[in-house]
Amino acid sequence: MALIVSHYHADHVYGLQEFKRIGAKIYAQGEGRSYLSSETSKQRLIASRVDFAPWVNADTRLIAADVWIDQKIKLTIGGIDFFISRVGPAHVPEDLMVYVPSEKVLFAGDLVFRGRIPFVGNADSKGWLIALDEIEKLNPSIVIPGHGNYSVKPAEDIAFTRDYLKYLRESMSKAAINMDPFEDAYKQADWSEYDGMPLFRAANRMNAYNVYLSIQAE
Known part of the structure; x- marks a missing residue:
């Protein structure tokens, strides 16, 4: 097993x-x-x-x-090939994804979110965007995320995750680079596209703050 x-x-x-x-x-x-x-x-x-x-x-x-x-490997179980590879640092430094080419199924961990606000935590948001490009190149038919139901429209969920991360970076970048207060940047951002989604109130502010800090460290 x-x-x-x-x-x-x-x-x-x-x-x-x-x-x-x-x-x-x-x-x-x-x-x-x-x-x-x-x-x-x-x-x-x-x-x-x-x-x-x-x-x-x-x-x-x-x-x-x-x-x-530490490098891409292949496991064959029950005649099915599973390709395991590192992608990142992205959501975390040790992200792995598992691709099953015969089924075009990708197990993406917490790199792809659907129907809810992603948890960014201390992620490398720039690396995460690169990871999403790698996932997109595989063109999977089904993506199994780390949370929630499987995705039968991976392109939409990849795009949702990418757009959210990009907006976090765009809305926080100027303040982070200029060392302006986070509170001002957060209040000035337009969150209307995401407000009301599951985990918005629990995660969005923390996500924005962590991206604000990480941009200062880049």
Whole structure:
């Protein structure tokens, strides 16, 4: 049994110990080791055991991969080829995507969002836009995102994710470069296209602020 970790965000890896228990071989991109050894990952797990109890509890552990991937590899399971490759740094430094050419199906992790505001976090938004171009070149018929239903119109969902990231960068760039206050830039931006979408209130302000900071660091 093979289990491929798209990236080491808590909501994607807190169940790994259960798959390990039944004998799965875990594959992940090598940059995931940095997350596992970070103080952030340890503190987040401690907090999650409180905030998300009983689903996250004392039995929840951070699990390292059995195979750390640093270049494109092919797994053949049941006669089906799965091509695993790094794409990024983008959403996170260790993004992986899995393409099944015989079915034209792409497992995109959190690189493509549909029907909801993307979670940007500490993403490399510039690298993420490049990653979306790579995904688009594959021309998949179906994209399986990290959250929500599968996409049967990948071009639309890729475009939605790209347009959102581009707008974040466009609306934050001038203020970030000129060291103008974030609050002013956020208030001046027109969010009408995204206001009302799921997770707008929870994520949009944080997304904009993180892009504002990341542009200053570029």
